[in-house]
Amino acid sequence: MDIGFWEIALVAVAGLIVLGPERLVETVRIGRRLYHMLQHQFRDLQTQVRAELRDEQEKQGETRQQAVRSALGTPPPSAPEASEAPKSTDPPPTLETPSTSRDDPPHS
Numbered sequence: 291m292d293i294g295f296w297e298i299a300l301v302a303v304a305g306l307i308v309l310g311p312e313r314l315v316e317t318v319r320i321g322r323r324l325y326h327m328l329q330h331q332f333r334d335l336q337t338q339v340r341a342e343l344r345d346e347q348e349k350q351g352e353t354r355q356q357a358v359r360s361a362l363g364t365p366p367p368s369a370p371e372a373s374e375a376p377k378s379t380d381p382p383p384t385l386e387t388p389s390t391s392r393d394d395p396p397h398s
């Protein structure tokens with residue numbers, strides 16, 4: 291909101307005239323509590339909506355994966371069984387060839 295000094299001053303003077311000095315202070319306190327309570331409730335609502343949207347997106351992602359699998363005819367991935375040995379993460383061995391062989395004559 292774009293509220294300037296003069297708007298706040300006008301509301302304060304009007305409140306002072308209508309409510310009086312004692313009731314104005316108590317009304318401001320109640321207003322602040324109400325404002326903070328609404329702010330807290332709004333944050334909770336945002337958190338709940340975001341969680342619901344995230345859950346819905348995850349469900350849609352799973353549904354899409356299942357649709358692709360069924361279209362391709364591939365079974366869903368299964369968890370590895372306990373009897374299976376874990377796969378090695380080492381890279382496959384490579385054949386190293388020396389740059390020069392002992393049998394090759396030296397270059398002249």
